[in-house]
Amino acid sequence: MKAAPTHRLQRMSRTDLALALQWATREGWNPGLHDTDLFHAIDPRGHFMAWIGEQPVACISGLRHGVGYGFIGLYIVEPSFRGKGLGLAVWNAALEHLKGCVVGLDGVPEQQDNYARSGFDLAWRNRRYSGLGLGPRPPHPRIVRLAGMPFDSLAAYDRLFHPEPRPAFLQTWIRQRRGTALGWLQDGELRGYGVRRACVHGHKIGPLCADSPAIAEGLLQALCAGVGSQETVHLDVPEPNREALALAERQGFVPGFPTARMYRGPRPHVDLARQYALTALEIG
Known part of the structure; x- marks a missing residue:
């Protein structure tokens, strides 16, 4: 993969998170109408967005639930910017934020091999x-x-x-x-x-x-x-x-x-x- 284009990473504001949830709607994930405030409050420092200039291009949530457990979600790259390394950039930011935690995620099966390369193991499947x-x-x-x-x-x-x-x-x-x-x-x-x-x-x-x-x-x-x-x-x-x-x-x-529930670290x-x-x- 080529190096990601010049970009900046920053933590999402509530307004940024609302935009990320609009992207989730477009992806067919059907978020809750009031998820912005609910999700932001879990870990206000755990939501990340990549920007090129003034354009947001990728997002992820890496949320700490207490001291030893974290969860990754809302992992989205704008369609026209996929395959450029921007997803990896926000992914690494989330994992760094969750350093020291057992980390869970619910991913689509076609991404399971990618998550496995980052040390995640399949725990069970959801429907x-x-x-x-x-x-x-x-x-x-x-x-x-x-x-x-x-x-x-x-x-x-x-x-x-x-x-x-x-x-x-x-x-x-x-x-x-x-x-x-x-x-x-x-x-x-x-x-x-x-x-x-x-x-x-x-x-x-x-x-x-x-x-x-x-x-x-x-x-x-x-x-x-x-x-x-x-x-x-x-x-x-x-x-x-x-x-x-x-x-x-x-x-x-x-x-x-x-979806596939996967964990990096001992399965809780x-x-x-x-x-x-x-x-x-x-x-x-």
Whole structure:
């Protein structure tokens, strides 16, 4: 590959990140309507953009989730500038920012070999599923609004599914505009939770975590009940959870494109057996 043309790298402002998410929309990734502030707050110093003159040409997010874990997403090069080394430039900036961390990503399979050359190993595959809302339905008596329950119980439950605690992120994720965050409360304990967010096209559900397939099904139906029957709903399902794949298909969701979860460094332990949908491909 030729040396990258003269460019400068700088950390993204919120305005720059909004542009990066517009690029993600163009790529068909369908980000959330309010992802700019949510993603920026995770790690304000972890979003990078390459510029040639006054033109932005490439972007990436390398987000620190706590001390020892990071995640790469929003890795995009403007089409007319691809193959010029600019992607490698932002890639290296993100990895430098995440130095000392175990690093994860959700990449398209055709890029898996490229990520492997940077030391990433395949952990599992995910599958995007898409369906339709259910329209209004009566609520299940065990389903509660997450914002109205003790936050510590949610933070402790979420820790089973993420390599590092993320309380600040959860506080904003469950309260985002045009979003819905529901929990399953049984015998005074949180036994599952899920979040739906409004996206450019339809809605996405993630994360969706539950102690049993029945609880996951109840939460999925409740989250879909807040969406019109002609509106689309998407979720990214980890393929090792066969119950999650069966649930999506039982609810009429159709499988779409795959992604590959990869890690550089020791694979973190997360409870995939109880994880029915990932939070978001851009942030892990």
